[in-house]
Amino acid sequence: MHTTLFWFRNDLRLHDQHALQKAVEHAQAHGQALLLVYVHEPVQDAPTAWGFRRMGVHRRRFVADTLQDLQTSLQALNQQLVLLHGPVADVLPACARHVGADTVFCEDIAAPEEEAQVQALLNVGLTVKTLWQSSLIEPDALPFAAENMPQVFTEFRQRIESARLKPLTPLPSPTHLPAPPSDNLTTLTGWTDNPFTLLQAHTGGDTHPRSNFPYTQATCRGGEASALAHLQSYFTPPWPDRYKQTRNALQGQHTSSHWSPWLATGAVSARRIWAALQAYEKQHGSNEGTYWLWFELLWRDNFRMLHRQHGPQLYAARGLSNLPQPSHFPKDFARWCNGQTGEPIVDAGMRELAATGFTSNRMRQIVASFLVHDLSCDWRAGAAWFESQLVDFDVCSNQGNWLYVSGRGTDPRVGRRFNPAKQTQDHDAQGRYRQVWL
Incomplete structure (x- = not known):
């Protein structure tokens, strides 16, 4: 057979x-x-x-x-x-x-x-x-050809919204599957019977008690079951309504949607999230918070479509820019990785990342900017460190965000430097975040 x-x-x-x-x-x-x-x-x-x-x-x-x-x-x-x-x-x-x-x-x-x-x-x-x-909108449904895709996210989003595009209805889970082959599969090259052995993953211990995403606890564990349970839990008032107000907070399990780890592994689909968002708005009404959830899912789509358009060029040292080759200083990079730069807000973020495999989107922008614009290190080294550390590593979003911050992507501002002092005042004025991680 x-x-x-x-x-x-x-x-x-x-x-x-x-x-x-x-x-x-x-x-x-x-x-x-x-x-x-x-x-x-x-x-x-x-x-x-x-x-x-x-x-x-x-x-x-x-x-x-x-x-x-x-x-x-x-x-x-x-x-x-x-x-x-x-x-x-x-x-x-x-x-x-x-x-x-x-x-x-x-x-x-x-x-x-x-x-x-x-x-x-x-x-x-x-x-x-x-x-x-993997995306919200099918590439074939976009109101432009791949080679003519708008390079700036705002136009990408506006074109999709003007065309009133909606994602496909998500498929239900199958209730029946054809049987596996009767062959002895244990003789397959590379066969193993345990995912923890396969990935050399630790099975004991626990995540840091102050983690924003404690992935060893049942509510944040990897897998479709936890993903769908979290989806149901999150779409309960007032969390979606507050999303835009709280999404830049550095701490708190309800300040953001925290969908990214399950999206990264594909344990939940973007279309399933969109369907739940639609159901929530139908029952509770739409507002700025619920719109911003759609907005962020479109950002994720944008990074995927950029990969379809530009492919390997996104991984070149210059990215999509005409900027010179990036410089790099290994000792400064090592201090950044270890949270020992001397800049408190940056060091707190890097220590949180190493201890928990997670940090907020705002903090990712702060520490990425510091590496590229303050330490003058190679953005590709930072992208590689995030790939190694992040529990929610996603190849398209990670590459897209680092290009964006470094000015080597499609951002019309050609680089985003986040002033550490201003970011500290705006997002940790009382010092609570730094107190936890320093």
Whole structure:
């Protein structure tokens, strides 16, 4: 019996899964088994060019919990998640040969490394069906061609709103899946039976007691179940109504939506959030706070569409700009990473990041600006440190935000320097945040 292979990437959920739906339809149409696979690449465990491991302990634990939750959900449907460790270009073709699969379905991710992974599968003769499903608005629905996409976010947003575009209705979770193949899967190259082993994730301990996102606690744990529970909890008055007023706060679990970790792993889809937002506005009314939630989801879309348009150029030293090559000072960069720059608000933010794997969006802008504009260090080093540390690392948003702050993206102001003294006065005048982390 032949097999259809579905490869989970940054879409670790069952609801609103267009790619999985197509894989199921293909398996059913051809009378095939369905094999569900997740691959952890060794490059995530290797040191970066900047001298630290690419995937830090916080994200490892969060992703491991997410995979465990997905495994539980699949077992309830008489399926399983096969966990593989090794380069995608090696382990997926070997897996396909083992189960007699010639077609792989997966999410489409418009970032250079992720596209190279797909190309490697095509190069060995596999048929790969990629489906775009990570944004709010479908690329084909945009009121402009990809090559003519507005470069400034404000125009991007206004064009979408003027066209009255609405996201697709999110798909429900499947209630039935084709059976897995009967082959002995434990002999697969790179096979492991435990997500915590796969990611070398710690299983004990707890997050910092003052964490803004305590990911080892049930309410913030990785996985679709926690994501949907948080979604329901957040859409309770008055939290959405206050979002615009409180979103720049440096502390507090209800000051922001805190959707980003679950969005980053794909445990919740942007369209599912939008549907919940619509239901909330229908019951409680719309206001500036609820509009701003839509606004921020469009920012996320914008970074994804920029990747579709510019691709590898977003990872070049100059980015999209004509600025000179960035300078870099390794000792200053190390002081920044360790929260030892001597600038209290910056050091507090960097220590929070290292201790918890999370910090507020405002604080991310403050510390990124300080690295680039005050310490004159390479923005790519900062982006790499965020990738290593953040529990909610998202390749498109991370790259987009660092380009934005450094002036090497599409921001018409060509760089955003955040004055530390002003930021301290505006957001921590009483010193409570600094007292916690310093």
